[in-house]
Amino acid sequence: MRRFVPPRRLALLALVAFFAACRAREPEPIVLNEDQCGYCRMTISDARFGGEAVLPTGRVLKFDAPECMLSWARSMPADQRGDLYIIDLQHPGTFVPVTTAGFLTGGSMQGPMGGSVVGFASAAKAEEQRTMLGGRVTTWAELLADTASMGHH
């Protein structure tokens, strides 16, 4: 009988696959009207907003609005935040790493937390939408530093 793959190579392959799986720190799709925001506990219901933190442990935290992810991130030490992703307003459900995403703040969009921070695939895309939505183009780092961006009261 012919063997297709030597068992040793198969074991190696399995091992590689196992570690690859462990390292796959990808955001998970948000299940609308099921998943809860990891910060404010609201059920997430609008696919155009929100984001995810993929923690160093592999656990995924979901957020309903950029404002909630910002508040959460500010409350965590930088090395425990993991990889952060924001939803692209123009492609609901699509995640963009916050480091490369562009943001609009102070425009006319109303997010789930009453704020106006929205994410785009890049700063250039944010700039394109600014003509229609108004506001100011900004980055994740700037938003993190600006502690006044959570909703209002």
Place this chain on the structure above:
Amino acid sequence: MRHALATALALLVAAQPALGDDLTVGAGARYATISAALEAARPGDRVLVHAGTYREPTLVIRTPRLTLEGQGWPVLDGQGAREVLVIAADDVTVRGIVAANTGISNLQDRAGIRAREVRNCVIEHNRLRDNLWGIYLQRSADCAVRDNDVEAHGLRQTESGNGIHLWYSPGARVENNHVRGHRDGIYFEFSSHGLARGNVSERSQRYGLHFMFSDSCAYLENTFRDNNSGVAVMYSRGVVIARNRFQRSWGSAAYGLLLKDINGGEITDNVFERNSTGLFVEGSSRLQVRGNTFTQNGWAAKVLADADENTFSGNRFSGNAFDVTTNSRSANSTFDGNWWDEYAGYDLNRDGVGDTAFHPVRLFALVVEQHPAALLLLRSPLVSILDAAERVLPVLTPEALVDRRPLMRPPR
């Protein structure tokens, strides 16, 4: 003297809106389109719309003190392409119309009926059908929204707005409406001093009622049932929640009533029935929880440790899998004089109050809080033994969460 009399008469006339003209709209009526009648109307007039289907560009009422009234349920059809009706003047009344079919949009919040930056509008006895947003009050003060029937179905979940939505609209009265199938049935955002009374909100994709950043509001005698995530009241001060029914919200993130960051409030005489979690309290303080009935819930009440100075008294707990749970031993809400069907104590002096304290937090509830999968063991005999032992000699459950005066009979 004669001059003064004339002025008084003029004032009287001005104050009497019924003295305006009636402008009729419909086949064979004075006006063929609602737009034409609205164009011609003067303050105080009534535009009476006969039965029929009207497909016109978005209708905008710009005349103060106007009444737009449907006779025989005329249908104002947005044809899936636009907002249907906008109130853009003060003291306007809209009643008796069917506003339908705004269609969906990612960038516009289209509404069946929108009040835009006005005062004293009345939106009553209307039917809203398959709109992205039903009735939307935008920066409009002291409006009444009552006896409307609001329904959405067939819209995709990602693309549904709220049934009755208030945004920066203080002093609103939302009464006796029936809302079904929207994202949130009724939503108050940045809208203080409002009242929601006697509404039925059901089968919402998310919350039956949702309040954010809305201080000093009262929610009375409403029924919320079969809403996907229940009801959420968040980031507000001074709320009164009384005589409502919170029913049948099932799911891992579903709560009869979710209270998050509420400062000061009364939750009295409500019924929490058949929810995954009846009442969930997080980050809230100075709440009086009195005279409520918690029955047949998975968890009757979850009170997290960051909730502070909350008092539970005179409540009835029966048939719940867990009565009370929390996430820390340091929880410090007060339970005093409630009735618990799980209480197995005695009352030797017959004063109606049990002689031994009741510990409503089961040890197993704390275990489940840490390890949800342990719920499999809910009916295991070992768990029952652990729970019984813990009740006699509490080691792990929060010491403060104890009712020292448990009632022998349900109150009233």
